[in-house]
Amino acid sequence: MNPLxxxxxxxxxxxxxxxxxxxxAAQIAGA
Amino acid sequence: MEALLPYERWLHFLAGITWxxxxxxFNLIQGQALAxxxxxxxxxxxxxxxxxxxxxxxxxxxxAALVTWLSGxxxxxxxxxxAFTLGIGQHSSYLTNIGFGAWLGTxxxxxxxxxxxxxxxxxxxxxxxTDEEKAKGKRIAFLASRTNTMLSxxxxxxxxxxxxxxxxxxx
Numbered sequence: 001m002n003p004l005x006x007x008x009x010x011x012x013x014x015x016x017x018x019x020x021x022x023x024x025a026a027q028i029a030g031a
Numbered sequence: 032m033e034a035l036l037p038y039e040r041w042l043h044f045l046a047g048i049t050w051x052x053x054x055x056x057f058n059l060i061q062g063q064a065l066a067x068x069x070x071x072x073x074x075x076x077x078x079x080x081x082x083x084x085x086x087x088x089x090x091x092x093x094x095a096a097l098v099t100w101l102s103g104x105x106x107x108x109x110x111x112x113x114a115f116t117l118g119i120g121q122h123s124s125y126l127t128n129i130g131f132g133a134w135l136g137t138x139x140x141x142x143x144x145x146x147x148x149x150x151x152x153x154x155x156x157x158x159x160x161t162d163e164e165k166a167k168g169k170r171i172a173f174l175a176s177r178t179n180t181m182l183s184x185x186x187x188x189x190x191x192x193x194x195x196x197x198x199x200x201x202x
Contacts, residue, residue, distance in 0.1 A: 004177035007059060014184025021131055021185045022197055028117055029127040 032108060039106040046102055047190075049095035051183050053088055058180045061085065062173075081155060089151055096143045100136060107133065125193050132189035139179045139186070146175035 003009030061080065068077035107114050110126060114133045118126025150168035153160035160168065188197065 002174075004174055004181065010058070010177050010181050011184070014181040017181060018185035018188045022188065022192075025117075025124075025127050025131050025189070025197070028119060029124040030122050 043102040046095045046098035050099050053092040093148050100140045128189045128193040135182050135186040142175040142179050147172045
């Protein structure tokens, strides 16, 4: 099932992606 | 050009709110409204939405997306390259964070103009398309729109976080 098929799945995916990208960004910036 | 920065940022916010506000309208309201209208056999149907509302909403949506990107690019100015290379090797949290936001916004602009709008033209009947093309286009436009809704969450985190700090960054 594609999480983007539901609004809830879309929002949860967005927050999960935000956490992952923030972690990667912190590693790149050396923060 | 430094004197223009506050105006470029202001325009970026206004256009961005218009764009993302309409994106949320499509994903949280219009899609569900059309589904409810289709399911309501005794109701008026969703034809008025697709004829009178959707084209106007899509016009503001796609042009606001372009203005958002252009005003953002103008605002980045001399930081444009540094942002799009994510500030790698520069130890700049600002460049890395605004760069992630810029990349997410660029992907979203691509989705609007390359995946959503051309397929919406088929769905709404602005261009000729077979029923099969319309069905395929509907799925592509839907997934691109949902992808943009998903991407808007980290996008706004990075845009705000670049100047005001990220929740996951130290200090």
